[in-house]
Amino acid sequence: MKESTLKWESGLSVWLNAMRRDRKAAAGTVIISFFVLLALLGPLLVGDPKAPVGMPLQPPSAGHWLGTTGQGQDVFAQLVAGARTSLAIGFGVGLVVVAIGGLIGIAAGYFGGRADGLLSLLFNIFLVIPGLPLAIVIAAYLPTGPLTLGLVLVVTGWAWNARVIRAQTLAQRRRDFVAAAIVSGESSFRIVACEILPTMTSLLVAQVIGSTVYAIGAQVGLEFLGLGDVSAVTWGTNLYWAQNDAALLTGAWWTFAPTGISLALIGFGLILLNSGFDEITNPRLQMEHAWRTHLRSRGHEPTRSTPVVIER
Amino acid sequence: MGFYLLAAWSALTLNFFLPRLMPGDPATALFARFRGTLGPEALQALRETFGLTNAPLISQYFTYLGRVLHGDFGISVAYFPSPVLEVIGTGLIWTIFLAGTAVVISFTIGTLLGIAAAWWRHGFIDTCLTPALAFLGAFPYFWLAMVALYLLGFTLGWFPLGHAYGDDLTPGFSLVFIADVVRHAALPIATVVLATLGGWLISMRNTMISVLGSDYVNLARAKGLPESRVVLRYAARNALLPSVTGFGMAVGFVLGGSLLTEIVFSYPGQGYLLVQAVRNQDYPLMQGIFLAITLAVLGANLLVDVLYLWLDPRTREAAL
Numbered sequence: 001m002k003e004s005t006l007k008w009e010s011g012l013s014v015w016l017n018a019m020r021r022d023r024k025a026a027a028g029t030v031i032i033s034f035f036v037l038l039a040l041l042g043p044l045l046v047g048d049p050k051a052p053v054g055m056p057l058q059p060p061s062a063g064h065w066l067g068t069t070g071q072g073q074d075v076f077a078q079l080v081a082g083a084r085t086s087l088a089i090g091f092g093v094g095l096v097v098v099a100i101g102g103l104i105g106i107a108a109g110y111f112g113g114r115a116d117g118l119l120s121l122l123f124n125i126f127l128v129i130p131g132l133p134l135a136i137v138i139a140a141y142l143p144t145g146p147l148t149l150g151l152v153l154v155v156t157g158w159a160w161n162a163r164v165i166r167a168q169t170l171a172q173r174r175r176d177f178v179a180a181a182i183v184s185g186e187s188s189f190r191i192v193a194c195e196i197l198p199t200m201t202s203l204l205v206a207q208v209i210g211s212t213v214y215a216i217g218a219q220v221g222l223e224f225l226g227l228g229d230v231s232a233v234t235w236g237t238n239l240y241w242a243q244n245d246a247a248l249l250t251g252a253w254w255t256f257a258p259t260g261i262s263l264a265l266i267g268f269g270l271i272l273l274n275s276g277f278d279e280i281t282n283p284r285l286q287m288e289h290a291w292r293t294h295l296r297s298r299g300h301e302p303t304r305s306t307p308v309v310i311e312r
Numbered sequence: 313m314g315f316y317l318l319a320a321w322s323a324l325t326l327n328f329f330l331p332r333l334m335p336g337d338p339a340t341a342l343f344a345r346f347r348g349t350l351g352p353e354a355l356q357a358l359r360e361t362f363g364l365t366n367a368p369l370i371s372q373y374f375t376y377l378g379r380v381l382h383g384d385f386g387i388s389v390a391y392f393p394s395p396v397l398e399v400i401g402t403g404l405i406w407t408i409f410l411a412g413t414a415v416v417i418s419f420t421i422g423t424l425l426g427i428a429a430a431w432w433r434h435g436f437i438d439t440c441l442t443p444a445l446a447f448l449g450a451f452p453y454f455w456l457a458m459v460a461l462y463l464l465g466f467t468l469g470w471f472p473l474g475h476a477y478g479d480d481l482t483p484g485f486s487l488v489f490i491a492d493v494v495r496h497a498a499l500p501i502a503t504v505v506l507a508t509l510g511g512w513l514i515s516m517r518n519t520m521i522s523v524l525g526s527d528y529v530n531l532a533r534a535k536g537l538p539e540s541r542v543v544l545r546y547a548a549r550n551a552l553l554p555s556v557t558g559f560g561m562a563v564g565f566v567l568g569g570s571l572l573t574e575i576v577f578s579y580p581g582q583g584y585l586l587v588q589a590v591r592n593q594d595y596p597l598m599q600g601i602f603l604a605i606t607l608a609v610l611g612a613n614l615l616v617d618v619l620y621l622w623l624d625p626r627t628r629e630a631a632l
Binding site: 136141256267268 | 572576593
């Protein structure tokens, strides 16, 4: 077997290499970078998204690429301006949710015993209480705005992460290297931070990506129901106004189609990025990938059975 | 069982403390809405109907628990003077019908497709249908529903644009009425099924593939059993277990998510009521609906646990 096919890669070039090799990771990176750039720079390039610029509900034309809304605003400007808030809340909530879930999950998994029992009970209860109705009820009592939305999404979203991370911590806790660290008298904090956390990098990244997908979707859903700040321009409020202005029943597809397609692209891009990242960081998948390429290069179709390659 | 009681109690407690923790209380909000038409004594009366008396919190709490146990959720503001329980009752049937049918259909078709995808690995289902459904899953659910309503309801006119049954019909067990209900429910259910099918397919496919590689399946093959028997009786039965666990959570997800379905299709279920309640600041109704949905989800999860005991003998032994 050639050295290069199964060689371990390391260093900063891992990501670039992976992008060259793994089409999923490359496509995901391109999609997400595009939308992040759009969110950062876009609002500087388009005009005021709330200013009326023409007749209401005009179909796409040269002047207004995506037509106008029920209030005569430019749909394209609203799409670009909405990306900033929606993505900021999405990525922000994704990070916070994993931080909280991680803290609680690691505490439960590492300390075990009564702490584990209590914390597990807490997140299991949060898991079984349906999230969207709870989010609606909380949002209804709080003043509307991005902060409320973020808070609501964190309250309803952390439990799943806590559960997954607890299970993983529990599995790592039983490993020999953790036992060795305990015996050598290292502090709990050091063991968690230096021994257990690094083994969970790929899981944590997957959790952040998954939580971001959830946060963007749930946020848009809540805003669509009118629970966000309806005077702000976000993707959710765009859809809320499209529904309120009866866009569906007047055939104005351009008021809701672009937002939905952007949302789907972001979700799809994040999922691609996730599976690409999994492929890079999961040694087993990497090995399997290498095996498959290797077998194919010799004209074999990979099957379920363990392949034996005889070197000549 | 104990867990579900504890979860139900937590939901009740959450429901009690939420309005009390939040800035501004529902009674004052309502009072502000009827500015000028209500006197200060009305505010006091309103506060009392919400259970926001000056009594200490703990006694308020027990009064609240007692009232809930007697099925007294207060009076709806928007549907005054109907009690909340009555308003919820009409909505809950529609929601359970819609969400229940959708989950069962989606679970059945998705699981069967998952088995097929694992059976003919790298076949059409595995390589084309699975990614296509995963791509559909990336769209926000309610947006797919909007597009379906636009294309199939508005443009093509194949389906009605909303409501649970035609305005000209009176509810009853007549064939015409049932046919009309099915016609109205078809598109909402189809959109939920389409959006959730991918999840079932992928989870079943992945478990099936790992189960198909296990020793007892190899043994069954080695015994010379027909392939269909190996796949269905040996592999699929065991691969079903994780999907059944997911079923409980999915019921909660779809019951909650059906709120969005109902908004898009103006379907008169819990979700439609809940959003109306939020817009009208009808706090008693809002909280009653939250409790009703939560209890329905808990009930569904309990059912799944019982089903699991029946499916997996190992858990039965552990429980005994």
